[in-house]
Amino acid sequence: QVQLMESGGGLVKPGGSLRLSCVVSGFTFSDYYMSWIRQAPGKGLEWVSYISGSGNTIYYADSVKGRFTISRDNAKNSLYLQMNSLRAEDTAVYYCARAPGSGWVDYWGQGTLVTVSS
Amino acid sequence: EIVMTQFPATLSVSPGERATLSCRASQSVSSNLAWYQQKPGQAPRLLIYGTSTRATGIPARFSGSGSGTEFTLTISSLQSEDSAVYYCQQYNNWPLYTFGQGTKLEIK
Numbered sequence: 558q559v560q561l562m563e564s565g566g567g568l569v570k571p572g573g574s575l576r577l578s579c580v581v582s583g584f585t586f587s588d589y590y591m592s593w594i595r596q597a598p599g600k601g602l603e604w605v606s607y608i609s610g611s612g613n614t615i616y617y618a619d620s621v622k623g624r625f626t627i628s629r630d631n632a633k634n635s636l637y638l639q640m641n642s643l644r645a646e647d648t649a650v651y652y653c654a655r656a657p658g659s660g661w662v663d664y665w666g667q668g669t670l671v672t673v674s675s
Numbered sequence: 676e677i678v679m680t681q682f683p684a685t686l687s688v689s690p691g692e693r694a695t696l697s698c699r700a701s702q703s704v705s706s707n708l709a710w711y712q713q714k715p716g717q718a719p720r721l722l723i724y725g726t727s728t729r730a731t732g733i734p735a736r737f738s739g740s741g742s743g744t745e746f747t748l749t750i751s752s753l754q755s756e757d758s759a760v761y762y763c764q765q766y767n768n769w770p771l772y773t774f775g776q777g778t779k780l781e782i783k
Contacts (some may be wrong), residue, residue: 602711602719602762602774616770652718660766661709663730665718 559583559664561653566669573643573673579636579653579666587611587631590658593638595649596668603649606638607657621647643673677701677768679775681761687781688753696748696778698763703743707767710739710748713777714759722761723748750780758782 565577577593592607606617606627615627626639636653650670656662678701688694698708706726711719721730723739726746736751750757763775 601776602764604772604774607770618771657766657772659724660707660772661721661724661764662711662719663721663724665720668718 559655561655561664561666563651563653563666563669566651566671568672568674569643570675571644571673574639574641575643575671577638577640577651577653577669577671581634581636581653581655584655586629586634589655590614591629591636592654592656592662593627593636594652594654594656594662594665595647595671596652597646597649600649604657605651608636610658640671643671645673647671648673676771677704677765677773679763679765679773681763681775681778683778684776685779685781687783689783690753690755692753694750694753694757694780696750696761696780698741698746698748698775700744700746700765704765704767706742707765708739708741708746709764709766710737711762711764712757712759713762719762753782755782 560582563579587610593605608615608627624642628637650668652668653666654662655664680699708726710723713719727739738749760777760779762777766772
């Protein structure tokens with residue numbers, strides 16, 4: 558079955574950096590777009606970034622452009638999100654998701670919490 | 676950016692009754708609309724895509740309708756496990772796909 562497992566979340570000070578990872582199984586990873594979607598505490602969902610199966614097409618939300626970098630290693634079935642210059646407003650649960658090849662999200666990870674606070 | 680507005684913000688319905696959740700887009704998204712269910716402490720789960728196609732394993736009591744800018748998620752014969760927050764999402768406006776702010780469904 559399809560599984561997505563995030564790791565790397567934690568507490569970081571404003572201006573700091575963090576790298577999230579997501580290991581997937583149950584499907585041919587390189588065939589699919591993958592995404593990071595976040596949810597601030599008690600708030601709705603925000604699409605942060607996505608990357609095509611080959612890595613040639615990448616999208617970033619304006620709120621993270623220039624600070625976050627998405628990447629993937631198809632040999633390791635892994636998706637990454639390098640987050641630099643973190644701000645308090647980046648505090649959220651970050652979900653790894655299989656999307657948006659067809660537009661919608663059909664599989665989600667369990668999420669990893671990132672807290673930016675001094 | 677296409678803004679998705681969901682209403683009501685909170686809906687309270689008795690078990691066995693029908694719940695109707697609405698989602699409005701700031702411009703036409705054709706039929707490129709999905710719905711998700713999120714329970715506390717869990718990741719969202721895909722319910723419906725293409726406005727009305729149920730995802731694998733989703734019970735038939737969940738149905739979607741609409742087109743253009745007005746969409747509806749209907750849950751017939753509500754059960755206690757349907758208590759959750761429901762989100763709509765448009766995927767018509769590449770590359771920026773956007774979610775609504777959610778409707779919290781409470782079972783009386």
